[in-house]
Amino acid sequence: MGKKGDLSNFERGSIVGARRSGLSISKTAELLGFSRTTISRVYREWSEKNKISSKRQSCGRKSLVDVRGQMKMGRLIQDDKKATVAEITTRYNQDVQNTISERTARRTLKQMGYSGRRPHRTPILSANNRRLRLQFAQAHRSWSVGEWKNVAWSSETRFQLQRSNGRVKIWHEQEESLDPSPLGTQAQPAAMGLTVWGIFSWHKLGSLVSIDDSLNAADYLRLVADHVLPFMTTVYPSADGCFQQGNAPFHKDEVVSSWFQEHKNQFSVLHWPPQSPDLNPIERLWDVIEREIRVMDGQPTNLQQLREAVMSGWSRISEECFRHAVESMPQRIEAVLKANGGPTRY
Structure with missing residues (x-):
């Protein structure tokens, strides 16, 4: 047309x-x-x-990126659609006299019609899981930010020596469709990486622990005893805190459930819907760490360097950042309601 x-x-x-x-x-x-x-x-x-x-007719200050510059930037995008703005800026500035900032690169890409968007990380949802997600969103639609402040959020994730699966934004033009690449629909190549578990709330950034990929119920029980209990009793001394966890088999193991039942007078456990990473604000913190690692001058080349980079990134997450993540919960709930329980772009 x-x-x-x-x-x-x-x-x-x-x-x-x-x-x-x-x-x-x-x-x-x-x-x-x-x-x-x-x-x-x-x-x-x-x-x-x-x-x-x-x-x-042109108006205002002359653009730092002319037509040839835009064409070069377009080629950089086509060469690597997963590149960050920092990486695009660095590559653009090679062998040019008039270098640009990341802000200029981001503005130019927007003017060219490009935007960065993540493929959906939520797995293909069964009808039952969509229903459970919708029920959760309906039950918590009236929750205020103040109520979400009483929740301690946790999750496991994996960082790779290359880019982490599903967490990287894909550059695409406005008319270009984006393959959602849902989790579990295609085989992913094995890569060396580090699996971690973390906990935080609106009030405090908690522990980040390196864990085994083959975590079982006994391992998880030691984890919650060593890190969840001290966090909940310290942050919520009035026993009004609520702990969120996922739905992995070891989360629901009988020995783990019994342990939580024994400590029900100290904190409660949030009934969490399956396949809902898009509802968990800790995902935003994982993104922050990922971005920090990918703009490092020296990229990690072994697991020890990756571990140090991840731990350092977690410790530098600002109070404003993790509080803002929790404050996004009403919007996350509304997104699930709008999607009728389906996946969202959070």
Whole structure:
């Protein structure tokens, strides 16, 4: 479908670049979404008059990223759609005289029609699990931020020496579909990494513990005894705290359930819906750590360096950050309600 109105310099440059690379008029039109007439006219104007500028009148300060710069940035995106803004900026600034900041790179990508979005991390949901998620959201829709402050959040996650599965944003254009790549729908290559468990609440950032990938009920029982109980009794001395955990088999093992029952006078356990990482604000903290690691000057090359980077990233999470994560709970609940129990983009 052709586009109406005058074309931007970037659009004209893209047309000329595609034609000069050997693409036919039809292929260029199909690739860029313009009519064949528009492709012919723009390329003819460039060939005959060396014209590549738009009729639009410029205003304000001249952009630091011109048409060629935008084309270079577009190539960087196509080469690595999982690159962070920091990585794109670094690569763009190589061998250029006028370097740009991350803020300029982010603004330019937005102007070019790119946005970063995560593939859905929530697994394909069964009808029953959608129902349970919806019931949870309906039951907690009226909860205020003050009530969510009484919840201590926990989760296990894995950081890899490369990028962590499912946590990386994918650059895509506005009209471009994004493969959700739901968890469990395709095999993932094995990679060296570090599995950790963490706990926090609106009031305090708690422990981050390196754990075995093969965590069982006995291991988890030691974990909650050593870290959950001290956290809950310290942060919620009035026994009004509520502990959140997932639905892994060892979370629901009889010996673990019995332990929580024994300590019910000190804190309660939140009844959590299955397959709901998008509801857990601790996911935002994992993202913060991931981003910090990926912009480090020296990337971790072994597990010890990765462990140090993850632990250091956790310790530097600001109070504002983890409190804001908890304060997002009403929006997370509303997103699940809007999705009728389905996955959300949180």
